[in-house]
Ligand SMILES: NC(=O)C1=CN([C@@H]2O[C@H](COP(=O)(O)OP(=O)(O)OC[C@H]3O[C@@H](n4cnc5c(N)ncnc54)[C@H](OP(=O)(O)O)[C@@H]3O)[C@@H](O)[C@H]2O)C=CC1
């Protein structure tokens with residue numbers, strides 16, 4: 210496949226290595242040094258775009274890919290307040306959009322584990338739940354997209370939980386998400402349930418970005434030739 214990389218930072222570079230190893234060709238690389246190259250003519254030379262940029266730039270990039278008629282696979286986080294608008298645009302322009310807050314297979318298994326644990330905890334109000342996410346100091350958004358997905362998984366399964374907040378909370382209807390930024394940490398997510406008598410904790414810890422990049426390349430291969438909104442549940446048959 211011919212791949213356009215929109216965003217050539219930590220993830221873009223990791224994705225390039227895996228894509229080349231799997232026999233793909235990178236026909237376009239965009240970062241803030243060459244925004245003029247991000248145009249319909251260049252995008253139309255690609256079979257698919259993989260987008261990892263910033264919360265501020267992602268949605269304009271999606272629109273351009275829909276207009277160019279190529280699928281866009283994106284992992285950029287922090288833009289979800291515009292999700293309904295993006296989905297509508299994808300539909301109106303007959304585009305293809307694959308988004309997930311986390312492309313790692315391990316995290317997607319962890320998402321399922323989180324939902325199952327929340328389901329088991331639903332009838333045990335003696336446990337309070339809290340989450341911690343730890344990432345590198347360059348990360349622009351907080352809480353992480355993955356932490357938001359995990360919080361949504363808990364809210365779906367524990368009816369007393371109505372929303373999340375990005376700090377510790379004592380309120381029974383909120384899930385507190387604590388965001389920590391340290392060094393080069395690729396991504397750690399910890400969920401804990403605490404009662405007066407015991408404590409249960411589940412953790413996913415990424416050792417590097419290889420799993421994230423591999424998932425994004427698999428998603429690009431999956432999106433080729435498809436239309437509409439696609440997700441990890443489609444790709445992994447979850
Ligand atoms: N869903 C998932 O599995 C994952 C999601 N992410 C998310 O992906 C995003 C990118 O992460 P990461 O690669 O670590 O970040 P980096 O900061 O390392 O890379 C971002 C890239 O985007 C470029 N960029 C910035 N603004 C623009 C713009 N307006 N147009 C085009 N390119 C632009 C930057 O250029 P320059 O370098 O010149 O500034 C850089 O190449 C983040 O939102 C992060 O949260 C990250 C990992 C996994």
Ligand SMILES: O=C(O)C1=N[C@H](C(=O)O)C[C@H](O)C1
Pocket residue numbers: 286310311344348352353354355356395396397
């Ligand atoms: O910015 C990152 O690095 C990461 N961002 C994603 C998120 O916000 O959840 C995924 C992963 O944790 C790495």
